[in-house]
Each structure stands twice: as C-alpha cells, then as structure tokens.
Amino acid sequence: xxxxxxxxxxxxxxxxxxxxxxxxxxxxxxxxxxxxxxxxxxxxxxxxxxxxxxxxxxxxxxxxxxxxxxxxxxxxxxxxxxxxxxxxxxxxxxxxxxxxxxxxxxxxxxxxxxxxxxxxxxxxxxxxxxxxxxxxxxxxxxxxxxxxxxxxxxxxxxxxxxxxxxxxxxxxxxxxxxxxxxxxxxxxxxxxxxxxxxxxxxxxxxxxxxxxxxxxxxxxxxxxxxxxxxxxxxxxxxxxxxxxxxxxxxxxxxxxxxxxxxxxxxxxxxxxxxxxxxxxxxxxxxxxxxxxxxxxxxxxxxxxxxxxxxxxxxxxxxxxxxxxxxxxxxxxxxxxxxxxxxxxxxxxxxxxxxxxxxxxxxxxxxxxxxxxxxxxxxxxxxxxxxxxxxxxxxxxxxxxxxxxxxxxxxxxxxxxxxxxxxxxxxxxxxxxxxxxxxx
Amino acid sequence: xxxxxxxxxxxxxxxxxxxxxxxxxxxxxxxxxxxxxxxxxxxxxxxxxxxxxxxxxxxxxxxxxxxxxxxxxxxxxxxxxxxxxxxxxxxxxxxxxxxxxxxxxxxxxxxxxxxxxxxxxxxxxxxxxxxxxxxxxxxxxxxxxxxxxxxxxxxxxxxxxxxxxxxxxxxxxxxxxxxxxxxxxxxxxxxxxxxxxxxxxxxxxxxxxxxxxxxxxxxxxxxxxxxxxxxxxxxxxxxxxxxxxxxxxxxxxxxxxxxxxxxxxxxxxxxxxxxxxxxxxxxxxxxxxxxxxxxxxxxxxxxxxxxxxxxxxxxxxxxxxxxxxxxxxxxxxxxxxxxxxxxxxxxxxxxxxxxxxxxxxxxxxxxxxxxxxxxxxxxxxxxxxxxxxxxxxxxxxxxxxxxxxxxxxxxxxxxxxxxxxxxxxxxxxxxxxxxxxxx
Numbered sequence: 001x002x003x004x005x006x007x008x009x010x011x012x013x014x015x016x017x018x019x020x021x022x023x024x025x026x027x028x029x030x031x032x033x034x035x036x037x038x039x040x041x042x043x044x045x046x047x048x049x050x051x052x053x054x055x056x057x058x059x060x061x062x063x064x065x066x067x068x069x070x071x072x073x074x075x076x077x078x079x080x081x082x083x084x085x086x087x088x089x090x091x092x093x094x095x096x097x098x099x100x101x102x103x104x105x106x107x108x109x110x111x112x113x114x115x116x117x118x119x120x121x122x123x124x125x126x127x128x129x130x131x132x133x134x135x136x137x138x139x140x141x142x143x144x145x146x147x148x149x150x151x152x153x154x155x156x157x158x159x160x161x162x163x164x165x166x167x168x169x170x171x172x173x174x175x176x177x178x179x180x181x182x183x184x185x186x187x188x189x190x191x192x193x194x195x196x197x198x199x200x201x202x203x204x205x206x207x208x209x210x211x212x213x214x215x216x217x218x219x220x221x222x223x224x225x226x227x228x229x230x231x232x233x234x235x236x237x238x239x240x241x242x243x244x245x246x247x248x249x250x251x252x253x254x255x256x257x258x259x260x261x262x263x264x265x266x267x268x269x270x271x272x273x274x275x276x277x278x279x280x281x282x283x284x285x286x287x288x289x290x291x292x293x294x295x296x297x298x299x300x301x302x303x304x305x306x307x308x309x310x311x312x313x314x315x316x317x318x319x320x321x322x323x324x325x326x327x328x329x330x331x332x333x334x335x336x337x338x339x340x341x342x343x344x345x346x347x348x349x350x351x352x353x354x355x356x357x358x359x360x361x362x363x364x365x366x367x368x369x370x371x372x373x374x375x376x377x378x379x380x381x382x383x384x385x386x387x388x389x390x391x392x393x394x395x396x397x398x399x400x401x402x403x404x405x406x407x408x409x410x411x412x413x414x415x416x417x418x419x420x421x422x423x424x425x426x427x428x429x430x431x432x433x434x435x436x437x438x439x
Numbered sequence: 440x441x442x443x444x445x446x447x448x449x450x451x452x453x454x455x456x457x458x459x460x461x462x463x464x465x466x467x468x469x470x471x472x473x474x475x476x477x478x479x480x481x482x483x484x485x486x487x488x489x490x491x492x493x494x495x496x497x498x499x500x501x502x503x504x505x506x507x508x509x510x511x512x513x514x515x516x517x518x519x520x521x522x523x524x525x526x527x528x529x530x531x532x533x534x535x536x537x538x539x540x541x542x543x544x545x546x547x548x549x550x551x552x553x554x555x556x557x558x559x560x561x562x563x564x565x566x567x568x569x570x571x572x573x574x575x576x577x578x579x580x581x582x583x584x585x586x587x588x589x590x591x592x593x594x595x596x597x598x599x600x601x602x603x604x605x606x607x608x609x610x611x612x613x614x615x616x617x618x619x620x621x622x623x624x625x626x627x628x629x630x631x632x633x634x635x636x637x638x639x640x641x642x643x644x645x646x647x648x649x650x651x652x653x654x655x656x657x658x659x660x661x662x663x664x665x666x667x668x669x670x671x672x673x674x675x676x677x678x679x680x681x682x683x684x685x686x687x688x689x690x691x692x693x694x695x696x697x698x699x700x701x702x703x704x705x706x707x708x709x710x711x712x713x714x715x716x717x718x719x720x721x722x723x724x725x726x727x728x729x730x731x732x733x734x735x736x737x738x739x740x741x742x743x744x745x746x747x748x749x750x751x752x753x754x755x756x757x758x759x760x761x762x763x764x765x766x767x768x769x770x771x772x773x774x775x776x777x778x779x780x781x782x783x784x785x786x787x788x789x790x791x792x793x794x795x796x797x798x799x800x801x802x803x804x805x806x807x808x809x810x811x812x813x814x815x816x817x818x819x820x821x822x823x824x825x826x827x828x829x830x831x832x833x834x835x836x837x838x839x840x841x842x843x844x845x846x847x848x849x850x851x852x853x854x855x856x857x858x859x860x861x862x863x864x865x866x867x868x869x870x871x872x873x874x875x876x877x878x
Contacts, residue, residue: 077820078827082762082776116818281763282831284772311831312818321760323521324720333723337521379555379751381516381863382870384877388517392721392750397836424820431821438823 001036003028005406006049008040009060009372011386014362015346019339021386027060029368032181032405036364055401057376059386061342062361063123063145063369063404064315065349067274068215068253068303070129072101072109074116075430077307079438085221085283093308096434101158106131108426110138115418116313118144120396121371123404126251126274126303126353128188128215130159133173136183142417143409145369147353149188149215150174152203154196163199167206174210181405184212184353186251191217192228192236200243213251213272213354216240220254221285237262246271251352253303254279255293256286263289267296272352275344277321279305290326291335301349302341316396319345323391338391368406373398440475442467444845445488447479448499448811450825453801454785458778460825466499468807471620471844475803494840496815498825500781501800502562502584502808502843503754504788506713507654507692507742509568511540511548513555514869516746518877524660524722532747535873540597545570547865549577554857555752557583559835560810562843564752565690565713565742565792567627567654569598572612575622581856582848584808586792588627588654589613591642593635602638606645613649620844623651623792625690630656631667631675639682652690652711652793655679659693660724676701685710690791692742693718694732695725702728706735711791714783716760718744729765730774740788741780755835758784762830777830807845812837 007029012022014037026043028036036047080092106129117125124145127135132148139146150170152163160166174185187203189195207214218236219225228236240246250271266273275288293300302322304313319341326336350360359369373390375381377398380389402410409416446468451461453476465482467475475486519531545568556564563584566574571587578585589609591602599605613624626642628634646653657675658664667675679685689710705712714727732739741761743752758780765775789799798808812833814820819828819837841849848855 075821077823077832079823081824081827081831082773084771084773088772112817112820119817278763281767282772284766284770287767307832311827314818314834317756321763324717324760325764327723328720328726331723332523333527333721334521334523376863378551378558378859378863378866379753381551381866382514382874383867384516384518384870384874385520388520388750392520393516393746395753395834395836397834420817424815424817427817427820428822431823435821435823 001028001047003030003035003047003049004051005029006043006047006052007055007060007370008043008053009055009058012037012060012362013342013387013390015062015343016361016363027362027370029406032368032407034362034364034366034368037362055372058372058374058400059390060362060370060372061390062346063359063371063402064121064345065301065353065360066117066122066125066304066313066315067251067301067349067352068276068305069113069125069127069313070306071113071125071127071135072106072129073306073308074112074313075105075109075427075434077311079308079434081311092438096438099437100434101130103131103134105430106134107138108430110135111142111418111423112427113307113313114139114142114144115415115420115423118142118402118410118415119399119413120314120316121373121399121402122313122315123369123371123402124355124359126186126215128190130157132170136173136177136185140180140183143182143404143407145182145359145404147184147186147213148173149186152187152189152199153194154199163195167199167202171206174212184355186213186215186353188215191224192239193224197243200240200245204244207249212249213352214245214249215251215253217254218252219257222257225257237265241265254285254288256280256288258289263292263296263298266293266298272299272301274301274303274352275322276303276305277325278318279309283309287325287329289329290322291330291332294336294340299348299351300344301352302344314396315345316394319391338387341391342387368403370403371399372401374400440467440486442469442474442486442488443490444468445482445486445491446494446499446809447482447492448494448497451476451499451801452781452826452829454501454782455800455802466801466809468845471807471846473801473803473805473807476801494811497811497813497839498829499801499809499811500829501785502798502810502841503560503784504740504792504799505556505561505564505743505752505754506690506740506788506791507715507744508552508564508566508752509745510552510564510566510574511545511568512745512747513551513752514544514548514866514873516750518747518873520750531877535877538876539873540569542570542573544869545573546577547869549574550581550857550862551866552746552752553578553581553583554854554859554862557581557841557849557854558838558852559753559755560812560838560841561752561754562808562810562841563789563794563798565625565654567629569596571609575612575616575624579619579622582621582843582846584621584798584843586623586625586652587612588625591626591628591638592633593638602634606638606641610645613651623794625652625654625792627654631678632663636682639679639684643683646688651688652791653684653688654690654692656693657691658696661696664696676704680704693724693727695719695727697728702731702735702737705732705737711738711740713740713742713791714761715742715744716764717757718748722748726764726768728768729761730769730771733775733779738787738790739783740791741783753835754784755833758830777826780830781826807842809842810838811840813839
C-alpha cells in the first residue's frame with residue numbers, strides 16, 4: 001500500500017467500540033485520511049510511505065473535540081474571577097463585551113484560542129459567539145476544524161439587530177462554508193432565556209432543512225429553571241420539547257439540573273449533552289449527573305466553555321475533571337472510567353456534532369486528525385495503562401505532535417501555522433486596553 | 440546590603456497577610472534566607488549581590504507545601520484505577536504493598552515523587568509511609584524539605600511488628616534528624632480505624648514532649664464514621680478528642696464528613712485540616728466543606744495524597760481543583776478565591792506543619808524556598824491578575840526555577856540534584872515487575 005505518511009507509536013488508543021489499546025502500531029495516511037492502522041512490524045513490510053515518523057514512548061489518540069466554547073473570550077481570561085455570577089456578568093463580562101467586541105476582537109481572541117487548543121491536542125471545536133464569520137476564517141486559516149455557531153439572541157448587539165437578522169447572517173455564513181473541508185456551521189441559539197419561541201421554531205425548521213446541529217445552553221443553573229417555570233410555566237427542556245427541538249440535532253450544553261424523566265426523554269430522543277465540569281464548578285452552577293446520563297444511553301461530549309469561566313481551553317484537563325467529578329457526584333469510584341472520559345472528549349463530541357463518520361476515532365476512512373503525547377515525563381511513569389496516564393496524570397505540555405486532515409499543525413509542540421509571538425503580542429495589547437477600562 | 444543572590448521578577452505574590460501583588464520586585468537572599476523584598480529599582484541601587492537573576496514575564500511565589508502524601512506510591516501510579524474502593528484496596532494496592540514494599544521500593548518511589556514535586560514547584564511535603572528513614576534520606580539528598588511521618592498502625596508489616604515497634608522506630612528517626620536543616624519528623628498514626636486507643640494515647644504524650652505534629656487520616660469516608668459509631672459508639676473525631684488529640688498539633692487529612700459542631704470544635708481547638716480534593720473525588724469519598732471550614736477560621740492546607748489515588752503530585756493543579764470544587768460544593772462562585780487557594784497551598788500548609796515561622800510566605804527572615812513560573816505561554820495570556828492565571832490557567836510545566844533554602848534545585852525546568860534518566864529507568868523497572876504480578 002502507498003501512503004504519504006506513516007506514523008509509528010508505542011501505544012495507540014483508537015477509541016474504537018472495544019476501547020482497545022494497541023501496542024507498537026502504525027497509522028498510514030494519504031489524502032488527509034487514515035488508510036490503515038496495523039502493527040508496526042507489518043506496516044514496515046507492507047506500506048511504502050513518503051515520510052515515516054517514529055514515536056517511541058508516545059501515545060497516539062484521535063484529535064480531541066472541544067464541544068462547547070466561546071473562543072474569542074480568551075481575551076477576557078482572568079479579567080474577573082471569584083465573583084457572584086450576577087456581579088461577574090453585569091459589572092465585568094457584559095460591559096466589556098458591549099464596549100469592545102468587534103471583528104478585530106473576535107479575530108484576535110479566536111487566534112489565541114485556536115493556538116491554545118491546537119497545542120493542547122484539540123483538533124475540532126464547537127463555538128458560539130458574535131461575528132462567527134471571523135471565527136470561521138481564523139479557524140480555517142489555522143488549519144483547525146470548527147463547527148461555527150450561527151448565534152441567535154432576541155436582543156440587538158453590534159453584530160445584529162433582531163433574531164431574524166442573526167438568523168439571516170448565520171445563513172449567509174452557512175452558504176459560504178457549505179463545501180469547506182474544515183468548517184461546518186451549526187445553529188447556536190444562545191439559551192431558552194435569551195431566545196423566544198418564534199425564533200426557536202424557525203431555527204427548528206431551518207436546522208431540519210440544512211441538517212445541522214442546534215447548539216444551546218440548557219439547564220445551566222437552578223435559576224434558569226425557576227425563571228422558565230415562572231415565565232413559561234414549564235422547565236426549559238419541556239419548552240424546547242414542545243417547540244420540537246428535542247431530537248438528534250439538539251446539542252444541549254451544561255445540563256446541571258435534570259430530573260430522571262428528563263434524562264429518559266433525552267435518551268429516547270437521541271439528544272446530546274455537552275458536559276462542562278470546570279465552568280459549572282467555577283460559576284457554582286450545579287453538578288451534571290454524568291454517570292446517570294451515560295447509564296441511560298445519552299451521548300455526552302465534553303467542553304471547556306469560554307476562557308472567562310474556566311479559565312483555559314484545556315480539554316485534556318477537562319477529561320480529568322470529568323472523570324474525577326463524575327465519581328464524586330455519583331458516589332462511586334467505578335463510574336466514568338478513564339476510557340469513558342476519553343470517549344467523551346473524542347467520539348462522543350464528534351457524534352454530538354454530526355461528525356462521527358469523519359472524526360473522533362482512528363479508523364480507516366476517517367480524517368487523519370491525530371494527537372501524539374510523549375509519556376516519557378517522570379510524572380507519567382511508570383506506565384501500567386496508557387489510558388490512565390493520559391486521563392489522570394498527563395499534562396497538555398506533553399502533546400508534541402498534532403495533525404488535522406493529515407496536515408502537521410503542531411510539530412514538536414510548536415504551531416506550524418500561527419506565530420505565537422504575534423498572537424501573544426496582540427492578546428497583550430487587548431489585555432492592556434480592556435484592563436484599563438474594566439472596574 | 441550584601442546578598443548572595445538577587446532575583447528580579449515581573450510579579451511577586453509574597454502571600455503576606457494582605458495578599459499583596461508586587462510588580463517589578465526583587466528578593467535578596469543570603470545564607471539560605473530571604474534578606475529583603477523590595478522594588479527592583481531600589482534593589483538595583485541598594486543591594487550588592489554576587490549573582491543576579493532577571494525573570495521578566497515570571498511570577499515569583501513561595502514554594503508550595505504538599506501537606507499530605509504517600510510519596511513512594513508513585514510506583515503504583517495508574518496500576519488500578521476506576522475500581523470500587525474495596526476492590527482497589529484488597530485486590531491491588533494491599534497485595535502490591537505486601538509483596539513489594541521494602542527500603543529499595545520506598546527509595547526509588549520517593550525519588551520519583553521528589554523529582555515530580557520539585558519540578559512542579561513543591562518545596563516541602565508531609566509524608567506518611569513505611570520505611571520513613573529511607574524517605575527522609577532521599578528527600579535530604581534531593582535538597583527538598585520534608586516532614587517525614589513516624590507511621591503507626593496496629594498490625595505488623597515488613598517494616599514493624601506492633602504499634603510500640605512502629606513508635607520505637609519512629610523515635611529513632613526523630614532523634615537522627617533532630618538538627619537537620621531540611622527534615623522534620625512528625626507522628627503519623629494512619630487512621631482511627633488502624634490504630635487503637637493505647638497507641639493514640641502514647642502518641643499524644645510523645646507529641647507533646649517532642650512538639651511535633653500528629654498527621655492522621657480522619658473522616659475520609661462515610662463508612663469510616665459508621666464503623667467508628669459501631670465499634671466505639673462515637674464518631675472518629677469525637678474519639679480522638681476524648682483521647683486528647685484534638686489540638687494545635689492535629690493535622691487531620693480529608694475530613695469529608697463533618698457536622699457543624701465538629702467544624703466549631705476544630706476551630707476552637709486550633710486543629711488543622713488538609714484538603715485532598717482530587718483523591719476525595721477519585722475515590723468518591725465525599726466532599727470536604729472547605730468554604731465552611733475557612734469561614735469558621737479553621738486552618739486548611741492542601742495535599743495531593745499518594746499517586747495511587749490522584750494520580751499525580753501536582754499541587755498547582757490541586758489548588759485549581761480546590762478553588763473550583765470549593766465553589767461547586769458551597770454553591771457560590773465567590774468562595775475559595777484564587778488568593779485563598781494559594782494560601783492553602785503555601786502558608787496554611789506551613790502552619791499545619793508548625794513551619795509557619797520558616798516557610799510558606801516570602802518575608803525577610805524566612806527560608807529562601809521560592810518558585811518562579813513563566814507566564815508567557817499563550818494559555819496564560821493576557822494577564823489581568825497574576826494570581827488568577829496562576830490558580831486557574833497555569834500548568835506546572837511553567838515552573839522554571841525552584842530554590843530551597845537558597846539552593847537552586849530546579850534550573851530552567853531541570854533538576855540539579857536528581858538524574859531524571861536514572862529515576863525514570865528505575866521506575867520503569869519497578870513498573871514491569873509490579874505490573875507482571877498484579878491482577
């Protein structure tokens with residue numbers, strides 16, 4: 001067999017249905033796709049590759065999928081921490097957004113986010129923010145994969161005026177990227193409290209037509225549920241269900257407030273949940289019942305949320321937090337095992353975004369989105385089970401190589417597409433401006 | 440003023456009572472002690488230093504204090520994860536300990552732990568394990584500071600036979616290190632369920648006499664409390680109180696099961712709590728009410744626990760988990776702010792160990808135990824508040840320089856005392872042996 005690239009690794013976790021661990025295996029890549037996954041010894045005999053990369057002591061995994069972000073908010077990282085939720089929003093985040101957000105802010109913030117994510121092994125992310133056309137462009141230029149949200153809220157911002165205006169701008173973006181190899185466009189109505197019934201209904205019809213996911217914050221806090229009961233006489237999930245949105249296209253973010261029949265409903269509808277454990281902790285939003293959701297057969301992906309409430313876009317760390325917190329919340333050390341956390345951060349995220357045929361596991365035919373981590377560091381030794389070291393002990397600085405569609409976007413820990421000096425300098429400039437105006 | 444070493448940093452967090460942030464400051468060091476902390480501009484004029492180190496873009500903090508470890512258990516890192524507690528203990532950890540633990544295991548495991556901790560900015564740790572004389576020796580050789588536990592249990596092991604035998608061996612260790620500049624020795628009765636009344640009473644008398652802390656697992660799980668009620672007719676804390684152990688010498692580890700009057704009792708007695716959030720989550724032990732303890736005035740330090748239940752000795756990460764989880768458990772985003780988490784990981788740990796006059800903050804007269812982190816990485820940009828970046832966004836790979844008593848033990852991220860190649864090779868050999876025998 002011919003291949004453009006042949007990567008040998010000491011361990012491979014393909015995230016296949018059996019959660020197999022393959023020792024001394026190789027991945028053959030051509031035209032941006034995985035052509036074969038086989039023992040290294042066999043690959044050396046049977047594959048003629050233009051380039052061969054040897055990774056002893058490394059673990060090869062599918063690229064991580066960060067299933068909920070507001071990428072540009074990296075520019076507000078650490079601006080206002082440890083505050084009550086309403087003080088944080090009303091006195092810091094919203095005034096900052098109102099004053100500063102424009103295409104240039106979104107471009108520079110997204111570039112900082114994309115650099116951070118690629119270096120940490122995230123190859124695909126699902127974003128919701130203003131000026132999504134800028135987000136899409138920066139992501140494509142960086143050689144990263146993105147599902148860019150057609151954001152919709154009822155109220156006007158610098159980006160759009162009415163719900164219909166947001167939708168129109170979103171649809172134009174969707175048209176522009178219809179055939180793009182890296183960029184997908186999804187609906188992203190912000191939340192039940194920021195979007196009224198009519199736009200939700202329009203979004204449902206359009207999402208059916210375009211076959212795109214609907215990315216929405218849902219049941220993030222107890223207050224959200226109380227407010228919905230007061231304003232609509234029903235819980236937010238019930239309201240979305242009445243409006244026809246609870247189905248396989250629904251990508252519901254957070255879900256810290258769930259009653260057992262709601263979990264059943266999500267499972268039966270084939271709706272997806274994206275768990276953001278660190279954001280939920282930091283904002284004291286509540287605890288998502290991850291083990292219960294997984295037990296019920298609900299597909300649960302993993303997201304970092306924006307850097308203003310995390311404060312990083314470290315999906316490797318988020319996997320660890322999800323595995324640890326899942327056990328604490330369920331009261332059982334056996335739930336959310338390392339392999340399940342890795343599935344959440346890869347194939348489950350891909351499935352939520354409708355991309356499970358393309359990414360999320362290392363299987364012949366899928367896109368060559370791969371990450372290699374060096375486990376040789378003292379804090380990941382000795383190695384009994386690579387998946388344990390990956391989830392419970394590794395740091396993202398151990399991510400050494402990243403490929404997206406076979407393109408080497410991180411080489412030896414360094415971005416091949418973005419100039420970190422420039423990206424950081426621009427973040428600093430924004431930081432100085434925003435910091436001087438805040439508080 | 441004369442100094443041997445003058446360190447200029449862009450930001451200094453001295454962890455003083457006002458939680459000040461000092462920009463462009465310098466620390467002057469002589470004879471292993473901090474002589475002055477002043478603006479860099481002033482230091483350049485007034486201090487004659489033999490060596491000057493410039494750290495632009497770096498944050499200087501006190502060395503971190505890991506207030507609860509079983510260092511040698513690094514050799515069991517990831518051996519058996521995601522199992523119910525009793526399966527984990529009875530089928531993996533205890534059989535492995537029974538078969539393998541000897542001075543050579545403890546030496547090699549401790550060396551791996553010390554390397555990991557120093558590289559991650561931990562300059563002092565509080566350990567409980569068998570063969571503590573080996574732990575003490577390895578720690579001293581590495582130039583690290585340790586409070587080494589005189590472990591006591593009722594049952595025989597390869598290390599000792601009876602509670603009195605453990606105590607006798609511990610006292611010999613205490614004598615040997617009485618004048619050592621880096622090593623302190625404390626009592627470490629394992630737990631209320633592993634130690635009966637008579638040895639606890641002897642320990643209380645001896646600890647008073649020697650003026651050393653008493654390091655004990657306490658109220659780690661609900662089962663522990665239930666068992667104590669059944670066997671002793673009282674909760675473990677009540678039992679220790681009856682035996683006279685609840686006072687300023689008590690360093691109680693975990694404390695996930697606490698009723699309000701017990702919190703009051705701890706505060707009134709001046710007893711210390713060491714919070715180990717990641718271990719508590721991973722073993723599903725319960726949630727320590729950190730915000731309530733801090734509010735009540737209880738001194739709360741921070742520990743990683745052993746690598747078999749964490750699985751790393753990353754106190755920087757533990758700070759982040761403590762700050763996040765503390766908010767989630769309290770239901771308030773404003774509690775356990777970044778500065779409080781940093782205090783837990785430094786001065787509070789020092790206070791619990793009776794070392795607050797020596798370490799835990801950067802103040803003239805204290806030992807020069809310091810850590811410099813490079814915040815220039817993209818994921819810690821922009822910088823509004825260095826303490827936020829430190830606690831919520833930084834990774835331990837950003838620790839670049841570490842000094843203990845003025846000795847440069849980590850230079851540019853590399854240990855000056857331990858050979859990582861040797862330490863890792865020996866960990867691998869143990870891993871192969873132990874892995875082949877496990878399960």
